[in-house]
Amino acid sequence: xxxxxxxxxxxxxxxxxxxxxxxxxxxxxxxxxxxxxxxxxxxxxxxxxxxxxxxxxxxxxxxxxxxxxxxxxxxxxxxxxxxxxxxxxxxxxxxxxxxxxxxxxxxxxxxxxxxxxxxxxxxxxxxxxxxxxxxxxxxxxxxxxxxxxxxxxxxxxxxxxxxxxxxxxxxxxxxxxxxxxxxxxxxxxxxxxxxxxxxxxxxxxxxxxxxxxxxxxxxxxxxxxxxxxxxxxxxxxxxxxxxxxxxxxxxxxxxxxxxxxxxxxxxxxxxxxxxxxxxxxxxxxxxxxxxxxxxxxxxxxxxxxxxxxxxxxxxxxxxxxxxxxxxxxxxxxxxxxxxxx
Amino acid sequence: xxxxxxxxxxxxxxxxxxxxxxxxxxxxxxxxxxxxxxxxxxxxxxxxxxxxxxxxxxxxxxxxxxxxxxxxxxxxxxxxxxxxxxxxxxxxxxxxxxxxxxxxxxxxxxxxxxxxxxxxxxxxxxxxxxxxxxxxxxxxxxxxxxxxxxxxxxxxxxxxxxxxxxxxxxxxxxxxxxxxxxxxxxxxxxxxxxxxxxxxxxxxxxxxxxxxxxxxxxxxxxxxxxxxxxxxxxxxxxxxxxxxxxxxxxxxxxxxxxxxxxxxxxxxxxxxxxxxxxxxxxxxxxxxxxxxxxxxxxxxxxxxxxxxxxxxxxxxxxx
Ligand SMILES: Nc1ncnc2c1ncn2[C@@H]1O[C@H](COP(=O)(O)OP(=O)(O)OP(=O)(O)O)[C@@H](O)[C@H]1O
Ligand SMILES: [Mg+2]
Numbered sequence: 001x002x003x004x005x006x007x008x009x010x011x012x013x014x015x016x017x018x019x020x021x022x023x024x025x026x027x028x029x030x031x032x033x034x035x036x037x038x039x040x041x042x043x044x045x046x047x048x049x050x051x052x053x054x055x056x057x058x059x060x061x062x063x064x065x066x067x068x069x070x071x072x073x074x075x076x077x078x079x080x081x082x083x084x085x086x087x088x089x090x091x092x093x094x095x096x097x098x099x100x101x102x103x104x105x106x107x108x109x110x111x112x113x114x115x116x117x118x119x120x121x122x123x124x125x126x127x128x129x130x131x132x133x134x135x136x137x138x139x140x141x142x143x144x145x146x147x148x149x150x151x152x153x154x155x156x157x158x159x160x161x162x163x164x165x166x167x168x169x170x171x172x173x174x175x176x177x178x179x180x181x182x183x184x185x186x187x188x189x190x191x192x193x194x195x196x197x198x199x200x201x202x203x204x205x206x207x208x209x210x211x212x213x214x215x216x217x218x219x220x221x222x223x224x225x226x227x228x229x230x231x232x233x234x235x236x237x238x239x240x241x242x243x244x245x246x247x248x249x250x251x252x253x254x255x256x257x258x259x260x261x262x263x264x265x266x267x268x269x270x271x272x273x274x275x276x277x278x279x280x281x282x283x284x285x286x287x288x289x290x291x292x293x294x295x296x297x298x299x300x301x302x303x304x305x306x307x308x309x310x311x312x313x314x315x316x317x318x319x320x321x322x323x324x325x326x327x328x329x330x331x332x333x334x335x336x337x338x339x340x341x
Numbered sequence: 342x343x344x345x346x347x348x349x350x351x352x353x354x355x356x357x358x359x360x361x362x363x364x365x366x367x368x369x370x371x372x373x374x375x376x377x378x379x380x381x382x383x384x385x386x387x388x389x390x391x392x393x394x395x396x397x398x399x400x401x402x403x404x405x406x407x408x409x410x411x412x413x414x415x416x417x418x419x420x421x422x423x424x425x426x427x428x429x430x431x432x433x434x435x436x437x438x439x440x441x442x443x444x445x446x447x448x449x450x451x452x453x454x455x456x457x458x459x460x461x462x463x464x465x466x467x468x469x470x471x472x473x474x475x476x477x478x479x480x481x482x483x484x485x486x487x488x489x490x491x492x493x494x495x496x497x498x499x500x501x502x503x504x505x506x507x508x509x510x511x512x513x514x515x516x517x518x519x520x521x522x523x524x525x526x527x528x529x530x531x532x533x534x535x536x537x538x539x540x541x542x543x544x545x546x547x548x549x550x551x552x553x554x555x556x557x558x559x560x561x562x563x564x565x566x567x568x569x570x571x572x573x574x575x576x577x578x579x580x581x582x583x584x585x586x587x588x589x590x591x592x593x594x595x596x597x598x599x600x601x602x603x604x605x606x607x608x609x610x611x612x613x614x615x616x617x618x619x620x621x622x623x624x625x626x627x628x629x630x631x632x633x634x635x636x637x638x639x640x641x642x643x644x645x646x647x648x649x650x651x652x653x654x655x656x657x658x659x660x
Pocket of ligand 2: 046047048176177
């Protein structure tokens, strides 16, 4: 049984300029112990979609359903949500410099997490906090537990965040661009720590990123989002070898070491659409190199790409297009390597 | 940290010294008629000369200043010109009154300001927020002597006329006469002093809280499953207090002005009123004593606030 099953999630905001429809019918599932990657450019609704699952988005109108381990997250009481947050679903945010409280020691913040949900004595919680800092490879954890966040580097702070989010062995960890604010070398370390922790504890992970390179090694399944919608959803292998959607192709082409010339990036021309305006039936129409009449007339359903039932794409291009893009394994090796540079 | 303290204390001493110089200089720029007042209308020049001699006023300024400073180092601030009471004694009599007023008012204004500010910030644009805003604007624009007179008019005069003699017209009742009496005598002066400042602190806390509530670490706190009360007070208010405390340090100086006015309006014989009386009588030793004491309080309070600031925000390094 799936750990998390999100179905037709819609999130909108009433603003002075009108209704912003940030998430428009997103569905995905996460299996226990697995990693789901969510990819998309900035503004595609990744954060809003995932944070509204734990109902942390202020002023959002949310519809759809999100079943987590038998509980409907979108209709649970505030009390139930508080028991879920932290204990069953851990969260890590993009900017490690601002997501820890500057006035409390890291130990205090981890202990607070533990004691908010379990009645353990302070000393036991402290011992557990030291073990957690060890687990995320903070050197000399016993001494550093009483340091303040500003005494740590960005990468270390993100590891502290991981330690805190994992303190109660949550079944699901939502990591919202955990490495975006970090140096490339530090990125790889933090990802490695997350993978190791996952291997240790068997937690499922939703890993959000705008960089396909980041999830090339770690995701079991990938959801490609654009303008609040799912464009393509498949196992990692299909996304990298047999992608179907032109948007996925664009994201891949913008990876370094891709599209023929090695170090030249080919960003997707144009910008994501405003979420205030009415969109084309397919939101990618204005930027799509393959666009044809039907794309402007009819909404492409998120449908299986022949012959694979688990590979879904929302595009009118012929299904066997995916097979034309079978890439040699050497190309794939290149993508993986970007995650470790 | 230690260096910082030493430096600040030396700075404070320098400030205090400059203040004694300034007060002395001012006093001797204005022609003195202390002796004339003391001796009465009919006094002969000889009497006046004698009085001046007895008070030491016929000495050269520098000599007088030197006498004052060397005695002050031993905690002797001299005697008042009119009754020959030790200045330290006069101040010791007045101090409890001023302390009652200042501490009580500070507690009210901080508690009221911070609490109102937090309530406004967690429900911005709600009815509660808007009424706090009206409250703040109303008192913010009001001079404290006017507020004092209004309170006297409505809560003393009108109430007493209506047969409810709850509050006295003024004066002080020491704690030895019972907490109740002391409290009733202090309520109106407290409100006079506190409401104006509480209004400022409501606005300050509100905006500071609104800033902090948008921070990522508040989202982190919520994602940990903490309840809203803990998020508001342990996480948000903790950071939001830093600018409030800084402002508190700045306002302690202003508080002195407020104390003087309030004590005068409510005829409380505290340090402020004593100082005003001394100034009208040109009673130099008393003036200097009180000014020096008030300045020392501000200096010490500012050092304490700096320490508190470093304690509140671990990123601050004292240097
Ligand atoms: N509180 C809000 N009110 C109005 N609009 C919002 C609000 N929060 C988010 N949005 C809008 O929703 C859209 C999706 O935002 P979201 O943060 O989910 O994007 P993202 O995919 O996470 O991008 P990024 O990579 O920049 O984090 C954006 O256009 C944003 O402007
Ligand atoms: Mg985001």
